Amino acid sequence: MKTILKIAWRNIWRTPMRSLIVISSIVMGIWAGIFVVAFSYGLNKQRTQNSIKNSISHIQIHHPEYQKDYDSKFYLKEPDLIKTTLDGDSTIKAYAFRSLLNGMVSSPVKSSGVRIIGVNKNQEKELTSIYAGLVNGNYFESKRRNPILVGQALAEKLKIKVQSKVVLTFQDSENNIVSGAFRVCGIFKTQYTKHDQGNVFIENKDIQRLLKSEEFHQVALLCNSIEQVDSTYKKLKTNLTNYEVKDWKSISPELAYADKIMESWLFLIMVIIMLALIFGIINTMLMAIFERRKELGMLMAIGMNRSKIFFLVLTETLFLSIIGAPTGLLLGALTIKITSQTGINLGIIAQGLESVGLSAIIYPEIQPHFYLFITIMVFLFTLIAAIYPSRKALKLKPTEAIRTI
Amino acid sequence: MKVLAVNNVDLSINEGEFTAIVGPSGSGKTTLLNMIGGLDNITHGRVEISGTDISTLTDNQLIDFRLQNIGFVFQAYNLIPVLTAKENVEFIMLLQGISEKERKLRSEELLRDVGLVDKLNVRPNQLSGGQQQRVAVARALASKPSFILADEPTANLDSSSTANLLDMMAEMNEKEKVTFLFSTHDQRVIDRAKRIITIEDGKIISDERT
Numbered sequence: 022m023k024t025i026l027k028i029a030w031r032n033i034w035r036t037p038m039r040s041l042i043v044i045s046s047i048v049m050g051i052w053a054g055i056f057v058v059a060f061s062y063g064l065n066k067q068r069t070q071n072s073i074k075n076s077i078s079h080i081q082i083h084h085p086e087y088q089k090d091y092d093s094k095f096y097l098k099e100p101d102l103i104k105t106t107l108d109g110d111s112t113i114k115a116y117a118f119r120s121l122l123n124g125m126v127s128s129p130v131k132s133s134g135v136r137i138i139g140v141n142k143n144q145e146k147e148l149t150s151i152y153a154g155l156v157n158g159n160y161f162e163s164k165r166r167n168p169i170l171v172g173q174a175l176a177e178k179l180k181i182k183v184q185s186k187v188v189l190t191f192q193d194s195e196n197n198i199v200s201g202a203f204r205v206c207g208i209f210k211t212q213y214t215k216h217d218q219g220n221v222f223i224e225n226k227d228i229q230r231l232l233k234s235e236e237f238h239q240v241a242l243l244c245n246s247i248e249q250v251d252s253t254y255k256k257l258k259t260n261l262t263n264y265e266v267k268d269w270k271s272i273s274p275e276l277a278y279a280d281k282i283m284e285s286w287l288f289l290i291m292v293i294i295m296l297a298l299i300f301g302i303i304n305t306m307l308m309a310i311f312e313r314r315k316e317l318g319m320l321m322a323i324g325m326n327r328s329k330i331f332f333l334v335l336t337e338t339l340f341l342s343i344i345g346a347p348t349g350l351l352l353g354a355l356t357i358k359i360t361s362q363t364g365i366n367l368g369i370i371a372q373g374l375e376s377v378g379l380s381a382i383i384y385p386e387i388q389p390h391f392y393l394f395i396t397i398m399v400f401l402f403t404l405i406a407a408i409y410p411s412r413k414a415l416k417l418k419p420t421e422a423i424r425t426i
Numbered sequence: 427m428k429v430l431a432v433n434n435v436d437l438s439i440n441e442g443e444f445t446a447i448v449g450p451s452g453s454g455k456t457t458l459l460n461m462i463g464g465l466d467n468i469t470h471g472r473v474e475i476s477g478t479d480i481s482t483l484t485d486n487q488l489i490d491f492r493l494q495n496i497g498f499v500f501q502a503y504n505l506i507p508v509l510t511a512k513e514n515v516e517f518i519m520l521l522q523g524i525s526e527k528e529r530k531l532r533s534e535e536l537l538r539d540v541g542l543v544d545k546l547n548v549r550p551n552q553l554s555g556g557q558q559q560r561v562a563v564a565r566a567l568a569s570k571p572s573f574i575l576a577d578e579p580t581a582n583l584d585s586s587s588t589a590n591l592l593d594m595m596a597e598m599n600e601k602e603k604v605t606f607l608f609s610t611h612d613q614r615v616i617d618r619a620k621r622i623i624t625i626e627d628g629k630i631i632s633d634e635r636t
């Protein structure tokens with residue numbers, strides 16, 4: 022065994038350039054695989070986080086009928102009961118009661134359909150990134166009545182700026198048309214242009230004054246971590262049976278599906294990379310066997326049995342991976358470590374990314390188990406790659422060694 | 427087109443003989459040696475070595491039979507290029523499952539016998555043709571075979587290396603009673619052989635003992 026390993030090791034260095042090229046291709050393949058996986062995972066995670074942070078939160082509570090047609094008459098009947106329940110749950114980091122209305126915002130030059138979100142400014146500050154995303158003006162700090170926060174994309178569309186006056190028009194729970202004049206106090210920008218264009222934020226007290234009632238349509242909440250969402254969601258579903266409780270996966274199924282699709286997609290990418298590597302390895306090993314067919318024939322002639330020949334070729338192939346795989350993994354891990362801190366700036370396509378809820382800077386991230394998965398895959402595929410050349414070696418006739426002398 | 431490779435050979439080699447099979451190119455010398463060595467399948471007839479009919483053995487049995495009973499010396503030496511002279515000699519013993527200690531002792535002893543004690547750790551590409559062929563002989567002897575088959579062993583050697591190699595093999599034949607069977611057209615080998623079998627078109631046309 023030791024001598025066969027020694028022969029295999031020395032054999033791969035008989036043509037160092039060729040072996041180095043194969044090893045380099047393994048290194049590059051693994052590095053590229055890790056990078057693509059980490060980039061895609063980071064991208065998807067960022068999209069989910071942005072969506073949770075800017076819009077959907079971890080869990081939402083509504084009147085059971087509200088989400089059927091978003092009618093404002095389906096408001097939360099006992100907000101105090103909900104508040105008590107939420108206050109008693111230590112896994113909940115923040116929550117906010119919101120009034121939601123579909124309506125129209127009009128500037129002197131243009132109108133646009135929007136979702137009007139009435140918020141408690143202090144609660145909302147803890148929950149969403151609207152406050153952090155202010156690019157102009159202030160966060161409901163104006164002393165004037167009816168302040169409104171609008172997204173940058175909407176401000177551009179309506180050609181308004183801070184201090185501009187807009188009119189909100191919507192229906193109350195009795196289907197009466199209600200209008201109110203609001204003054205832009207701030208302009209925000211999130212990583213999702215469509216969100217910025219389709220939502221405006223006003224204070225609950227202002228909307229309630231217009232509606233002449235204290236109505237909340239939604240409670241949005243954040244848990245301390247995304248891992249706690251499932252258990253909190255189950256508890257709230259049990260405790261708030263008269264309400265519809267939804268977690269982020271059911272609010273935005275496409276985000277949850279994206280996670281699953283991503284896993285399959287990443288697996289597919291790795292398989293494609295490995296397949297490309299397989300052909301490179303097979304080609305190299307076939308060349309090596311072709312060049313050494315006399316030697317292999319001689320080994321059979323003097324008494325080296327077929328299983329040992331098979332093992333020899335297999336070991337040579339594995340050695341190529343044993344050198345290439347850790348180097349590729351190390352290089353990949355190093356790249357991810359650096360880029361996960363610095364981020365990868367895709368500013369050049371920022372607009373496109375923001376239209377689908379992504380930031381211009383992507384932070385690649387990889388689950389540790391993926392390294393193990395890649396390692397297993399590399400060795401598995403190398404073994405597969407080794408089979409054909411090894412079988413070719415076994416088919417050699419020992420007499421070739423003597424006859425071709 | 428049907429090609430007859432060798433034909434009506436009927437040959438018996440006794441233990442301790444130093445035999446050369448001679449004949450023109452295409453007469454069947456190498457094929458005969460390959461059949462005796464179990465490297466070529468026999469379609470008719472049989473080859474019996476020390477009571478074993480090797481034509482009845484499976485491929486794996488043949489490989490094992492060769493390992494235990496036959497030493498090979500090839501025209502182009504065919505050493506393992508990535509192993510040193512000593513490792514090349516040890517390798518066949520390793521395949522036989524001989525202990526490391528015994529392998530080391532025997533390989534050093536054999537290389538001393540062939541005059542290469544100072545080349546133990548040298549790889550084949552650093553040895554001359556004659557020296558490589560001596561390592562090949564040491565390797566062939568390492569497994570303690572019943573006999574050694576040598577196919578044109580001197581074809582690539584100069585006169586001095588040939589003389590040295592033949593002296594060494596003749597000495598081993600004399601002292602150790604190692605059986606040698608050569609295929610050759612080299613007159614220098616024929617001159618040293620104790621038995622000369624001439625074949626032509628697969629038939630033995632003369633069998634002389636000196």
